Amino acid sequence: MPLKKVGELSVPSTLDHLADVDQFTEGLFRNLALPREILDDVAISISEAVNNAMVHGNKLDPARKVLIRFYVCSRYLRLVVRDQGTGFQPETVPDPRQEQNLLKTSGRGLLIMRHLMDRVTFQPRRGGMQIVMDKYCPQDCYGGTERNCA
């Protein structure tokens, strides 16, 4: 089964919309045959990417949107989150595990996404930054036996 877009959501950059994103994600999960642990990893990672896009990308400007696209094939899930900001260099984000950063209340999102997802890439785009995250399914994402994502 080829990689197929199964959902798309666009939300204004205000934090009260994080709950809408979570509801959207949970709705998409109903069609998948995956352990709750895997789904939680994906839900947490989406929340991290959207939060970053709203706060750091779009500077909480409600006029700027965050676009979330969700793709599935039999072998993996792909999440794409795009903001309308000016982009950033992921390698310049301070390491939250350093002693001097441990008591900071933010700055752990990238670390958590990289830990929970199997692949995380940042793609600067005209008019925004895009983050693409893949999570492999331990078995067929749909519960069948097809393992081909060609």
Add this chain to the structure above:
Amino acid sequence: MRVETREQDSVLILKIHGKMMGGPEATTFQETIKQHVAEGYRKFIFDLGEVDWMNSSGLGSLIGGLTTIKNAGGELKLAAVTEKIHSLFLITKLVTIFESYDTVDEALNSFPAGK
């Protein structure tokens, strides 16, 4: 996210339910902690046994709570930390700053008696 609060032996126990994902609920949570500290409470337990999942904003809420309580000369202990949350504590190294117990009773017993 929903928070149930009860007091036992002058310790305030906050049982957190649902998803700790940030947003307006996180702001309310911080205000609640500040209010309890202003009321004079100094011993706190956050019971995390009913937390479905937590992201970095949720971790930030715990750290914000710890800072508020410690700055007032108080103590915070965590109880019933799930395996998933513990794994986040490990990768972020927050395991080094939080005092955690398997149960609320163990956390309660860890406070010095009579103080």
